[in-house]
Amino acid sequence: DAGVIQSPRHEVTEMGQEVTLRCKPISGHDYLFWYRQTMMRGLELLIYFNNNVPIDDSGMPEDRFSAKMPNASFSTLKIQPSEPRDSAVYFCASSMDSSYNEQFFGPGTRLTVL
Amino acid sequence: AQSVAQPEDQVNVAEGNPLTVKCTYSVSGNPYLFWYVQYPNRGLQFLLKYITGDNLVKGSYGFEAEFNKSQTSFHLKKPSALVSDSALYFCAVRDVGNTPLVFGKGTRLSVIA
Numbered sequence: 001d002a003g004v005i006q007s008p009r010h011e012v013t014e015m016g017q018e019v020t021l022r023c024k025p026i027s028g029h030d031y032l033f034w035y036r037q038t039m040m041r042g043l044e045l046l047i048y049f050n051n052n053v054p055i056d057d058s059g060m061p062e063d064r065f066s067a068k069m070p071n072a073s074f075s076t077l078k079i080q081p082s083e084p085r086d087s088a089v090y091f092c093a094s095s096m097d098s099s100y101n102e103q104f105f106g107p108g109t110r111l112t113v114l
Numbered sequence: 115a116q117s118v119a120q121p122e123d124q125v126n127v128a129e130g131n132p133l134t135v136k137c138t139y140s141v142s143g144n145p146y147l148f149w150y151v152q153y154p155n156r157g158l159q160f161l162l163k164y165i166t167g168d169n170l171v172k173g174s175y176g177f178e179a180e181f182n183k184s185q186t187s188f189h190l191k192k193p194s195a196l197v198s199d200s201a202l203y204f205c206a207v208r209d210v211g212n213t214p215l216v217f218g219k220g221t222r223l224s225v226i227a
Contacts, residue, residue, distance in 0.1 A: 004157075033214055042219045043158075043204065056214075091157055099208060100146050100165040103215055105157035 004106035006092050012112045018080040021109045024073055025094030033093040033103060034067055034077050043091075049075065050097070082113045116141040116209040120218035127195045128226050135190040135221045137205030147188040148206040148215060149179055158204060164188060175199070195225045 005024040013019055025032045033048040047057040052069045060067070064083070069075040079086055089110050093103040118139045127133045139145055146165055150158040162173025169181045179190045190203060202222050206215040 031214075043217045045214050048214050093158075099210065099213075100163070102148055102160040102163055104160065105150075107157045110155075 006106035016081045021077040023075045023092030029094035030097035035091040118218040133195040139207045141209045143210045146208040150204045152202040
């Protein structure tokens with residue numbers, strides 16, 4: 001398996017623009033997680049899905065952030081409009097449906113909002 | 115709610131010396147404990163986990179971790195550090211049910227040649 005795939009790997013955009021980050025989880029994994037990593041705040045869980053259904057989005061910072069999972073093999077995280085403070089590395093992770101299974105992380109998308 | 119603490123932001127060790135990266139946790143039930151490593155510009159990679167059984171868990175790249183229930187700790191160890199072990203290390207915990215992992219803030223390990 002290719003592991004968790006994220007695109008793009010790097011994104012540079014201007015404040016106010018819409019940004020869409022993409023994730024393909026590992027086939028057969030029932031859970032998908034979106035995280036954000038910054039120097040100041042560390043690794044933050046934004047939202048997670050189980051069988052394509054959002055379970056907990058309490059970590060989503062503002063209404064500017066939205067996430068969807070239209071099918072088992074694809075998820076998006078959208079920021080509209082983007083702001084400079086959204087600059088961070090965004091990670092997607094997936095896991096199988098069991099409490100003792102580890103989460104597998106993608107390589108991340110480094111977002112820079114100018 | 116579960117939580118995990120990594121008391122050291124930075125750990126420095128000489129190559130060839132043993133290393134320890136500390137982690138303590140808090141959960142309401144029996145913990146599931148994990149260690150991850152992050153190399154520069156990469157995602158987090160799973161190293162090892164404790165679910166049940168033997169308190170000493172062996173993982174990738176020669177790392178091991180010791181689960182201590184009385185001290186609520188899960189310290190990561192390696193008998194002989196390599197320069198290539200230099201990275202950011204995260205401890206994580208999960209309580210009962212398939213809730214997301216709760217991560218610590220990370221400890222930056224620097225192995226000096």
